């Protein structure tokens with residue numbers, strides 16, 4: 001897979017699917033979740049209500065409403081201080097892996113991720129990025145060709161650029 005690292009607003013992207021850093025209730029919220037629901041429109045929240053709930057580490061799919069993508073993949077990353085560190089690592093890795101599996105299963109060629117759990121959920125940014133790299137290295141896609149890591153703060157952008165230099 002080709003890896004793109006950008007500093008941008010994920011709601012502006014036109015990848016086949018976009019990942020949302022959702023909460024377990026799929027209820028919308030602040031941060032990237034709020035921005036996605038605001039830009040995508042109320043149809044997404046309605047679909048989320050029908051689905052009802054998503055466990056931490058899992059991923060579910062809805063249409064992308066008014067966004068430019070075909071699908072929105074909602075995954076729930078761990079809240080850093082709610083778990084022992086190794087469990088938080090496992091849950092974050094699962095969030096990424098399950099999102100990749102779902103997008104691949106949906107025949108997506110391109111997928112964009114925000115920096116899941118590294119905002120309000122408090123996951124250390126460098127630790128998260130290292131886990132992401134490991135997940136991507138072990139993932140064998142059937143359809144996915146381009147992965148975009150859409151950073152929203154300079155710190156994540158710098159961490160990703162440094163880490164993926166050797167990808």
Ligand code: ADP
Nearest residue numbers: 009010021031032035115117118119120121152
């Ligand atoms: P979480 O609760 O999973 O930590 P947040 O939304 O608080 O989710 O933060 C996750 C990441 O999303 C953070 O790095 C934050 O800077 C980033 N973010 C916030 N708004 C956007 C946006 N519009 N596009 C891309 N990333 C965003």
